Amino acid sequence: MSINSFLMKKIISITLFVLFVQIRASAQLYNSFYGNIVNSCSIDTVFQNLTQFESLGIKELGSTSLTNTLLWLKNKHQSYGYSDISIDTFSYNGNDSYNLIVTKLGTVYPNTFVIVDGHYDTKNGPGANDNGSGTIILLETARLLKEVQTDYSVKFIHFSLEENGLVGSTHYVNDIAYPSGMDIKLVFNIDQVGGDNSKINNTIVCERDESYPSAANADSYAYTDTLAACMELYSSLSTNISNAYSSDYMPFQFKNYVITGLYEKNATPFSHSINDSISKMDIPYFFEVLKGAVGATMYFAVAQDTANSIPENTLTSFSVYPNPTSGNLSIDIHSLIFPVKYSLASTLGNIVKEGYFLKNKNTLPIKELDSGIYFLTVEVNNQNVTRKIILNKP
Ligand SMILES: [Zn+2]
Incomplete structure (x- = not known):
C-alpha cells in the first residue's frame, strides 16, 4: 500500500471517528482518558511486531517456529514490564505445547478476571x-495498559x-480455570481481524454466544452490544453482530463463562495457506480494530484515570422523558458503570420506588402511584443526580 492511500484512509478515519462519537454519545459515553490511551497505539510498534511474527514462520505442532514464537511473546511482555508471566504446558499427540499467560492485577477485584x-x-x-492479527493486538493492549x-x-x-x-484453550478451561473455580468476568477472544486488502474493509464483526448451553447467552449478548459500542467509540469502524464459533472462546462457552469476540467482516481467502502474509492484509483496518479493542479492554476491566481525582467513567447525567408523564418513564443513563441505583421519592421525602438500572436505556412504569410531583435520584460511585418528575394520570 502506498503512503498516500494510507494517509487518505487515516483522514477518512478521523472524520468518521468524530461522526461516530456524536452518534453513539447517547448510548455510551466517550471517555477521553480511554481515548488518549487508544490514540497512543503505535502503528510502528504494531507493524514491527507483525513483521517479526510473520518472519517466525509456520507455527505448527512440534515445530521450532512455534516454540520460538512462544519465547518471542514472553520476551515482549517482559520488555513491557510484566512479571506475572506463566507458561502452561500441555501434551498433544506426543508433543508438548504451551499457552502463555500474562496477568495484570486489578485494584478493586483482583480475583475477578477479564x-x-x-x-x-x-x-x-x-x-x-x-x-498474528489477534496476537499483536494482545501485545499492544498489554503494552499500553501496563501502567494503567x-x-x-x-x-x-x-x-x-x-x-x-x-x-490449548480446552486444556486451559478444563484443567485450570474451571476446576479452580476461577472467577471470570468476561472472555474477549480476538481471532483473524487483519482484513483483506482486495476489499473495502470498514466493519468489524462482534461475536456473541448463541450456542447451547445457554445459561450465559443473555450476558454474552449484553457484553457484545457493549463491545460493539466501544468499537464504534474508539475506532472508525462500523459493527455487525454475529454468533461465536470455532475459536478459543468455545471451551469457555461450553462451561457457561461469558464470552465475546472479534472477527473480520471480509474473511481473508488466505487463512491456513502460505499466502497468509502482511501483504494480503489491510493494515489501516487492522489498526482501527486494535484501537477499538484497546478501548473495549479498558472498559471491560474498568480502567481508572488515576491522575484525575474524579473518575471520568462514572455517572455524568441522565435524561427522563416524557416529563410530565402519564405513567411510563423512559430513562437514559449516561454512565460507564452499572448497576446504577435509583430511588423515587415523594415531596415528603418518602421512598415510593427503588431499584437498579443495568443498562443505558430503561423504562420505569409508575402508573401505580398517585398523580403528583416526585423526585427521581440515580446514584453510582457516590455521585447522584436528582430530577423532578410530574405524574399526570389521565
Ligand atoms: Zn484462527
Whole structure:
C-alpha cells in the first residue's frame, strides 16, 4: 500500500471517528482518558511486531517456529514490564505445547478476571492474519495498559494449538480455570481481524454466544452490544453482530463463562495457506480494530484515570422523558458503570420506588402511584443526580 492511500484512509478515519462519537454519545459515553490511551497505539510498534511474527514462520505442532514464537511473546511482555508471566504446558499427540499467560492485577477485584485471548499457532503458513492479527493486538493492549490501573484483573492469554481443534484453550478451561473455580468476568477472544486488502474493509464483526448451553447467552449478548459500542467509540469502524464459533472462546462457552469476540467482516481467502502474509492484509483496518479493542479492554476491566481525582467513567447525567408523564418513564443513563441505583421519592421525602438500572436505556412504569410531583435520584460511585418528575394520570 502506498503512503498516500494510507494517509487518505487515516483522514477518512478521523472524520468518521468524530461522526461516530456524536452518534453513539447517547448510548455510551466517550471517555477521553480511554481515548488518549487508544490514540497512543503505535502503528510502528504494531507493524514491527507483525513483521517479526510473520518472519517466525509456520507455527505448527512440534515445530521450532512455534516454540520460538512462544519465547518471542514472553520476551515482549517482559520488555513491557510484566512479571506475572506463566507458561502452561500441555501434551498433544506426543508433543508438548504451551499457552502463555500474562496477568495484570486489578485494584478493586483482583480475583475477578477479564481474559483477553488469541491463538499464536498457525496452519500451513506464517499466519500474519490468522492469528498474528489477534496476537499483536494482545501485545499492544498489554503494552499500553501496563501502567494503567484497572478495577478488574486482566489475563492476556496466547493460546497454542487452536488450529488443531482448540486444544490449548480446552486444556486451559478444563484443567485450570474451571476446576479452580476461577472467577471470570468476561472472555474477549480476538481471532483473524487483519482484513483483506482486495476489499473495502470498514466493519468489524462482534461475536456473541448463541450456542447451547445457554445459561450465559443473555450476558454474552449484553457484553457484545457493549463491545460493539466501544468499537464504534474508539475506532472508525462500523459493527455487525454475529454468533461465536470455532475459536478459543468455545471451551469457555461450553462451561457457561461469558464470552465475546472479534472477527473480520471480509474473511481473508488466505487463512491456513502460505499466502497468509502482511501483504494480503489491510493494515489501516487492522489498526482501527486494535484501537477499538484497546478501548473495549479498558472498559471491560474498568480502567481508572488515576491522575484525575474524579473518575471520568462514572455517572455524568441522565435524561427522563416524557416529563410530565402519564405513567411510563423512559430513562437514559449516561454512565460507564452499572448497576446504577435509583430511588423515587415523594415531596415528603418518602421512598415510593427503588431499584437498579443495568443498562443505558430503561423504562420505569409508575402508573401505580398517585398523580403528583416526585423526585427521581440515580446514584453510582457516590455521585447522584436528582430530577423532578410530574405524574399526570389521565
Ligand atoms: Zn484462527
